Amino acid sequence: MLFSWRMLVLFIHVASVIVALGGSLFSTFALTPILGQELEPGARVKVARRVIRRLGTIVLSALAILIVTGIVNVMYMGVVTTLLAIKLFLVTIVIVLALYQYGSIGARIWRYSAKGPDPMVGPLQVRFRAIGLTVGALVLIIVYLSLALSRGGGPSIPIPDLG
């Protein structure tokens, strides 16, 4: 059926993944490097701290929506497999890491950079980026597991031997 509650929930679920992952990837690989090249340190810090704040709101909200719609999806599916259990475990790690990234490291960057560039901010930004990349990688694994869950019913495709 094209329009149903299940489809709507699934749509919101997928849209949340796109928003959370897309936002993080854009910030890590497009925005931050360009800010570093194009702006003076003062302006760069000012923009970066606002981006962190705004991105935190978007990513954490998207992750929360992802969890709620995910739980509703499980109810629609009516079965919990080992794969799904692994996925739920990874989702828990992702939300914990994201909360730490924005709630702890992001908040410290926000505080230290309040009066312009600060030597404390550099290492924090490196850690912020590392955790962001870990979260991104975990989300990609979760997406793969989701595909395996939704498309795994059919026969498995053997990996060709390249040796």
Add this chain to the structure above:
Amino acid sequence: MAALRDRDRRLRRVIRWLTLIAMATGFLSTLIYSTGADLAIRYVNPELGAWWDAHQFAIMEVSATALGLLIAVRCAARLIEETRTRRRAKVSSLVLSAIIALPLSSEVASIARLGWDGGGAPTRNFLQGRAGYGAGNILDKIVIGSVYFLKSTALAALIGFALYAVVWVITMSFDKDGATEPAERSIP
């Protein structure tokens, strides 16, 4: 600042007590439900036994849900750096958790029922082989109940993390620190 830290400590103590109560209630209700010990309560006090029999599953589920939500709030709050925002988010999450715990428990219960329930023949056979038929059967029921309780707690914890994340985001957006920068709000 010291007063704020004091209030935070008091709140932490309250949450710790609530967690312990949820844990104790959950442990007792799961044990009584699994072993069928409500018969003993009925023997001592028939009215209380009847009431317990009618509500024991709900008590077990609400305890598991409350425990999961409380664990999530406690863990998530540790990840937040700023004391004032953390405290506000914690209080709001607790209030919201108290509101949603009851309706959420029935949903969590229905999801926890899916999949492995610890009652598979291998587990029962193993327990009966180790402890004998009678004791093995009782142990098997305790395992089923415990797995069910843990699954409910884990699911509630996941929802608790999501709840705390949303509440923290909302709290942060109302934070005075963020509001002092008007340009932040002018970004479309």
